[in-house]
Amino acid sequence: MTENENDTELETQIAEWRAYMLRRRAVSDADVDELEDHLRERVTDLTGTGLHPDEAFLIAVKRMGRMDELSREFAREHSDRLWKQLVLTDEDASASAERRRGLLVMVVCAALGALAVKLPALFGFGFDDSAEFYVRNLGLLVLAPLALYFALRRDTGRGTAAALIGLFALGAVAANAYPFDTDSQSIVLTAIHLPIALWLVVGIAYAAGDWRSGQRRMDFIRFTGEWFIYLVLIGLGGGVLTGITVGTFSAIGIDAETFISEWLLPCGGAAAVVVAAWLVEAKQSVIENMAPVLTRVFTPLFAVTLVAVLVAIAVTTNAIDVERDMLILFDLLLVVVLALVLYSISARDPGAPAGVFDWMQLALVVAALLIDVLVLVAILGRITEFGFTPNKSAALGENLVLFVNLAWSAWLYWTVVRRRGRFARLERWQTDYVPVYAAWAWVVVLVFPPLFAFA
Known part of the structure; x- marks a missing residue:
């Protein structure tokens, strides 16, 4: 096909999608206009990666299906076209x-x-x-x-x-x-x-x-x-x-x-x-379908692991070791938990009602938050006793950054499972928090060495 033919076919598909949406009386023209803008943005992004316009349209509709029920129904009805075009379409x-x-x-x-x-x-x-x-x-x-x-x-x-x-x-x-x-x-x-x-x-x-x-x-x-x-x-x-x-x-x-x-x-x-x-x-x-599977497999496993750690600490009354290797291990554990939360959010349908998996995610976040609090207490105790060092200062800052994220994430998850808040708030909180990680990493790289005399 020529570029003009591709554009014409894409516009035909978007018109078909728009007509499908407008047939539902619960959706206003303004809502459809807004959804169409999002759809076109996604199509543009996907075609920019080298996808054929037909493929880009159908993948964009599939992802839009996470945002509202109507797009989800449209994607289901056209799933046979999605498969055929991804596998059988002749490329121009x-x-x-x-x-x-x-x-x-x-x-x-x-x-x-x-x-x-x-x-x-x-x-x-x-x-x-x-x-x-x-x-x-x-x-x-x-x-x-x-x-x-x-x-x-x-x-x-x-x-x-x-x-x-x-x-x-x-x-x-x-x-x-x-x-x-x-x-x-x-x-x-x-x-x-x-x-x-x-x-x-x-x-x-x-x-x-x-x-x-x-x-x-x-x-x-x-x-x-x-x-x-x-x-x-x-x-x-x-x-x-x-x-x-x-x-x-x-x-x-x-x-x-x-x-x-x-x-x-x-x-x-x-x-x-x-x-x-x-x-x-x-x-x-193809790979995007792995996200829900991986998060549903590993979320309960990590939740059980963190709860077991908390129970062991409570039973043995042993404090957390804050030597460098142990700090790295605990921080790595918290980062993995946060990655699971982020990956789960990216794969979840924002319009879906809260379910058992959301309660499991909440348990995972709360367990990670409690461990983070214990690590912070241990770090503050060592700093009080021995003073600041680059390792302990970096660990303190990182765990404070993680604490803020986990604490507010736990609250937002609570509002979601109690059906008093929208999942979109949790998603927006995580995306808005990404620059905080970048800022802290640059602070450690640029400010810490001269601050501690390159020790």
Whole structure:
């Protein structure tokens, strides 16, 4: 089809959807106008990733189905068309060219990622003798190609491109200009927090600069979960490949350890970061169905685990150990819980009534909140006794950030399950809170090292 024919068919489909909505007397013309604006925005975003307009329309309607019952019914009635067009539709020349362009961009950016982790070796920064360099810069080396991938795929404007370059340059300065000691706490904090800060910079590229949009932030949250799934799957496949490589070369008397440790693992891992993003974009309509399944499997398991931890603390009366490794473990646990909540929110139908799973989510959030309170008490006790250190100060700030989010999330979930509040408020709270994480990560990276004399 020509571009004009695609546009005509898309307008016909939107007109059909609009007529379907207007046949329901409970929906006013103004409501349909507003829903149509949202629908067109989603179609535009999806076609920008390389999807055919027909595919983009049907996927957008499916996602709109999470917002209201009528769109959900429309999506159900047209599900056969969705399947046929995703699997059987013949692509026209322009769509096929766009897909090839997306594949080419992915290959180039993945190659740049692999090159980025090996290029420092030309300047004397090898993996064996320059571990500190990679501790500081690994987040920069692997995430810059990913940001470039989204910037090219989204045709990012000059202003957004300048902001991305500036933020990555700021991260590079923070990682390399500060006079860290090899065994300092500050270098460890930078190694942990800089990738977090830069990941949210990647979110700006993903949203094509429209980071103020709550919907675009939620899309990036959904992308993050799906990207992680694909990255894990690629990693598992890479593990099998590594094992086969070792066994095959050993059978002919060759030790492949150097090749694997210095080439296969670092280059493959850096490339996988971009490849996983491309897979999410290319298979967007398929992978999104994994979100409800994963959250429903892991939410009860983590809820039981957290309750068991609380019971064990109550029975043994043992205080939480606030040494660095234990703080990282507890914070990681709370972050995983928060990720489950975010992923569940991104997959949930906002118009659906509260059910058993929402009560389970509330129990998970409350249990995480109680553990966070215990961690905060333990940290404050150690600070009172021994004073502030970079690790304890960062842990205090992070747990306060998590406490605020978990406390208000628990309240909003309570209003949802009691049917006194709308789920949309909880979703908006989570998307509005994302910049807080970014701000705190940058504070730890930029302010903490000089504040604590790079200790």
